[in-house]
Amino acid sequence: MVRHKSEVIKKFDANLKLIRNADYILLHFTDILGFLRGRTIPLEEVENALTEGVCFDGSSMLGGVNIEESDMIMKPDPTTFTVCPYYFYDKSVASFICDIHKPDGKQFEKDPRHICKKAIDKTLKEGYEPTAAAELEFYLLQKNEKDEIYPVENHLTDKQRYFDIAPGRDVTESYRMDLSNALSTMGITTERMHHEVGSAQNEITFKYSNPLTTADNVMRYKFAAKAVADKKYGWIATFMPKPWFGKAGNGMHVHLGLLDLNTGENSFYDSKGYAHISQKCRYFIGGLLEHAKALCAIVAPSVNSYKRLVPGYEAPVYVAWSKRNRSVLVRIPAFSLGNGKEARIEFRCPDPLCNPYLAYTVIFEAGLDGIRKKIEPGEPVDVNVYHLGDTERNKLGIKVLPKTLKEALEEWKNDEICIHALGNEMAENYAELKMQEWREYELHMPSNTAEVTQWEVQKYLYA
Numbered sequence: 426m427v428r429h430k431s432e433v434i435k436k437f438d439a440n441l442k443l444i445r446n447a448d449y450i451l452l453h454f455t456d457i458l459g460f461l462r463g464r465t466i467p468l469e470e471v472e473n474a475l476t477e478g479v480c481f482d483g484s485s486m487l488g489g490v491n492i493e494e495s496d497m498i499m500k501p502d503p504t505t506f507t508v509c510p511y512y513f514y515d516k517s518v519a520s521f522i523c524d525i526h527k528p529d530g531k532q533f534e535k536d537p538r539h540i541c542k543k544a545i546d547k548t549l550k551e552g553y554e555p556t557a558a559a560e561l562e563f564y565l566l567q568k569n570e571k572d573e574i575y576p577v578e579n580h581l582t583d584k585q586r587y588f589d590i591a592p593g594r595d596v597t598e599s600y601r602m603d604l605s606n607a608l609s610t611m612g613i614t615t616e617r618m619h620h621e622v623g624s625a626q627n628e629i630t631f632k633y634s635n636p637l638t639t640a641d642n643v644m645r646y647k648f649a650a651k652a653v654a655d656k657k658y659g660w661i662a663t664f665m666p667k668p669w670f671g672k673a674g675n676g677m678h679v680h681l682g683l684l685d686l687n688t689g690e691n692s693f694y695d696s697k698g699y700a701h702i703s704q705k706c707r708y709f710i711g712g713l714l715e716h717a718k719a720l721c722a723i724v725a726p727s728v729n730s731y732k733r734l735v736p737g738y739e740a741p742v743y744v745a746w747s748k749r750n751r752s753v754l755v756r757i758p759a760f761s762l763g764n765g766k767e768a769r770i771e772f773r774c775p776d777p778l779c780n781p782y783l784a785y786t787v788i789f790e791a792g793l794d795g796i797r798k799k800i801e802p803g804e805p806v807d808v809n810v811y812h813l814g815d816t817e818r819n820k821l822g823i824k825v826l827p828k829t830l831k832e833a834l835e836e837w838k839n840d841e842i843c844i845h846a847l848g849n850e851m852a853e854n855y856a857e858l859k860m861q862e863w864r865e866y867e868l869h870m871p872s873n874t875a876e877v878t879q880w881e882v883q884k885y886l887y888a
Contacts, residue, residue, distance in 0.1 A: 447519040454523045455537050456486055459780030461644050499523035507611045513652045522641050535851045537782035541637050544786040555789055558633035558680035559643050561777045563664045565625040576625035577660055589620045607649045613642050623673040640781035664777035665885040667732035670877050674733030677777045682769040694765035700748035700757040710746050710755050711802040712795020717744045719840030721833040724775035724784045728830050728866045729881045736811050741773045744824040745806040752810040778888050790846035831863045
């Protein structure tokens with residue numbers, strides 16, 4: 426096999442040998458709905474891909490272009506280079522995440538990654554450097570001869586498995602270690618991992634970064650979780666928000682921070698403030714609460730998402746905020762008072778089916794809108810909101826998140842801030858695709874709307 430050298434490849438320095446030893450290169454991008462897409466090229470084509478890009482049919486991409494202007498180009502971002510564990514394909518495979526361009530070389534305006542980049546640039550111009558993290562939960566499951574799904578531990582009757590490490594019960598510990606190793610191979614730093622509440626439900630937390638890199642890592646995390654489960658164990662890793670009625674759902678809690686570029690200090694920290702957060706952080710929270718209902722259309726993007734957002738679980742339903750309280754929408758995680766850099770907020774309604782590039786875009790825009798307009802979030806609610814009656818919640822002014830995807834989309838259409846964050850055309854395309862999804866579901870809607878239908882399992886299990 427001929428190995429070509431070029432100035433383009435040489436700039437990878439330490440990665441040069443890894444590139445030249447690869448048999449194939451995966452070129453990935455994310456579509457409007459958050460699905461990982463791409464194509465594969467042999468090593469010999471990597472130089473051309475890096476310099477010229479690779480053409481593809483943009484009209485076949487959800488939210489793409491019309492058929493009469495279908496030619497698009499995926500161009501690898503050199504900073505996203507990584508390698509896959511050998512057993513993923515039984516071959517040496519490297520990977521890039523791509524940006525989408527038009528044939529004239531201009532950036533495709535509806536590329537989710539490009540939209541996220543623009544949002545970061547806008548935040549920087551306002552004097553802040555955004556930071557983001559994500560905690561993705563997922564189930565490991567199998568199918569029986571009737572094509573029914575069940576967790577690999579097969580303890581659906583268990584009420585509590587959180588932090589379970591009992592030998593003979595937690596059969597997923599080795600899997601989590603293997604996934605951590607795979608993520609490390611792919612350049613993603615694992616910070617901690619554990620068994621979640623549900624049977625065979627897992628969470629691995631990776632290191633925070635800027636919103637773009639974190640979104641890239643979210644997509645690769647899901648890719649790796651599915652590959653390790655399938656290739657090494659013969660299991661299915663599902664990020665479906667609510668695979669089973671009455672059991673814990675899969676969330677993607679996001680952590681958010683802002684660094685003041687003028688002072689170099691954490692904009693969210695104040696040693697004398699409530700929960701040691703600043704007034705600016707309170708305004709940011711105010712923006713999130715103000716736009717929370719509309720944000721759901723992006724961060725809780727599926728019919729199944731609203732089977733998770735129900736009372737009685739740790740998934741939030743009520744639009745409120747507090748410190749450490751997991752029954753509210755926005756939580757202030759505990760951190761060492763002597764380490765103000767750790768001050769951050771946790772937004773708890775997103776789930777793993779969201780497009781992370783679009784999610785971070787609208788979340789930060791909503792929070793910054795709160796800072797610009799000095800939107801007060803109201804008083805923190807330091808009690809379990811689920812234990813409050815309707816009268817008590819009304820007195821506190823606590824609103825409720827949308828109960829269905831359709832309701833969320835109605836809120837979305839009336840929120841100019843969120844729409845502006847994505848751009849009118851992108852926002853309209855997204856809403857149209859999601860309303861089509863809702864209409865499909867209506868044909869299968871059960872009398873008990875909390876029930877998880879077979880239609881949902883077929884549509885979201887592998888998403």
